[in-house]
Amino acid sequence: xxxxxxxxxxxxxxxxxxxxxxxxxxxxxxxxxxxxxxxxxxxxxxxxxxxxxxxxxxxxxxxxxxxxxxxxxxxxxxxxxxxxxxxxxxxxxxxxxxxxxxxxxxxxxxxxxxxxxxxxxxxxxxxxxxxxxxxxxxxxxxxxxxxxxxxxxxxxxxxxxxxxxxxxxxxxxxxxxxxxxxxxxxxxxxxxxxxxxxxxxxxxxxxxxxxxxxxxxxxxxxxxxxxxxxxxxxxxxxxxxxxxxxxxxxxxxxxxxxxxxxxxxxxxxxxxxxxxxxxxx
Numbered sequence: 014x015x016x017x018x019x020x021x022x023x024x025x026x027x028x029x030x031x032x033x034x035x036x037x038x039x040x041x042x043x044x045x046x047x048x049x050x051x052x053x054x055x056x057x058x059x060x061x062x063x064x065x066x067x068x069x070x071x072x073x074x075x076x077x078x079x080x081x082x083x084x085x086x087x088x089x090x091x092x093x094x095x096x097x098x099x100x101x102x103x104x105x106x107x108x109x110x111x112x113x114x115x116x117x118x119x120x121x122x123x124x125x126x127x128x129x130x131x132x133x134x135x136x137x138x139x140x141x142x143x144x145x146x147x148x149x150x151x152x153x154x155x156x157x158x159x160x161x162x163x164x165x166x167x168x169x170x171x172x173x174x175x176x177x178x179x180x181x182x183x184x185x186x187x188x189x190x191x192x193x194x195x196x197x198x199x200x201x202x203x204x205x206x207x208x209x210x211x212x213x214x215x216x217x218x219x220x221x222x223x224x225x226x227x228x229x230x231x232x233x234x235x236x237x238x239x240x241x242x243x244x245x246x247x248x249x250x251x252x253x254x255x256x257x258x259x260x261x262x263x264x265x266x267x268x269x270x271x272x273x274x275x276x277x278x279x280x281x282x283x284x285x286x287x288x289x290x291x292x293x294x
Contacts, residue, residue, distance in 0.1 A: 120213045124221060127209065128228065131202045135233075138195045156195065157232035164188050164239060165269050181273065185243045200240055200250075207253045222257035234260060235267035242276055251277070258283035 140156040142149050151159055168184035189196065203225075210221050229237065238260055241251040254260060254277070261283030268274060274282075 117215055120215050124206070124209065124213075127202070127206045128225065131206060131225075132228065134198055134202050138199065140192075140195060154230050154233065157230060157236055160192060160196070161232045161235050161267060163192075164236065168239075168269065181239075181270070182243065185239055189240075189243065189245060196236070196240075200237075200245065203237070204246075204250045204253070207250070207257060207259070211253055211256070219257060222259065226257075226259055226261065229259075229262070231262065231264045231267065234263050238263055238268065238273075238277075241281075242273060251281075255281040 136153045138153055138156045140151045140159055142151065142159065164185070167188040168181055206225055207222065210218050210225070215221075237254070240246045241254050241260075246254075258280060260277065260281045263282060265271075
């Protein structure tokens with residue numbers, strides 16, 4: 014800033030030269046007048062008025078120079094305003110980037126805490142079943158293949174199902190009610206994580222959905238597939254599953270009735286090329 018002010022400062026040498034010339038002319042006239050005889054001094058005094066005119070001219074020059082200085086100062090002020098505006102714009106950009114980074118850090122902190130909680134909920138699943146050697150306990154992700162096998166028995170369109178129902182909705186509802194203690198909390202937490210991603214003001218939301226999707230085993234994805242078509246997921250969870258491709262890793266052999274796939278948009282299976290409205294990976 015100091016260098017800018019020195020560079021833009023108005024030159025003072027015209028004023029100094031003008032004042033020196035005026036002082037020199039006035040002293041020269043005074044000296045010359047005092048050197049004359051008394052009779053000639055009166056005549057010279059009348060002529061000295063012409064010098065006063067010169068001084069008036071110098072005063073006019075001073076006014077012009079003052080106007081020049083004023084314009085110069087205005088020009089400097091405009092440059093300073095433009096320079097200040099540039100700095101403020103840059104600070105605004107930096108502040109915006111800082112706000113975005115702060116939001117991202119806050120989001121990621123909450124997001125990964127939710128993922129850890131979801132992992133804990135999954136690990137706490139405790140499924141008991143009677144085996145040949147007595148009661149068997151299956152925990153965590155290992156319980157989902159058991160869930161899937163029981164769901165297949167619950168929904169068997171070609172034969173009477175385990176729960177006596179033939180349509181998907183009633184068969185799944187009976188299965189869900191039997192295992193609501195284990196699956197209810199699981200699906201609510203999973204839905205809340207995806208909804209949290211969807212509502213966050215961050216870039217690349219699909220990236221965080223991929224991280225979550227990577228936590229799911231094949232059996233979990235299959236159970237999620239069926240849950241999204243039930244009354245527990247069709248209204249709120251199913252659209253998010255389609256938006257973020259949560260069924261991309263679905264194994265075809267885990268879908269007992271292929272026609273159920275048609276109830277989903279293809280984007281649910283991570284195929285946005287066939288669904289222009291779906292976000293891309």
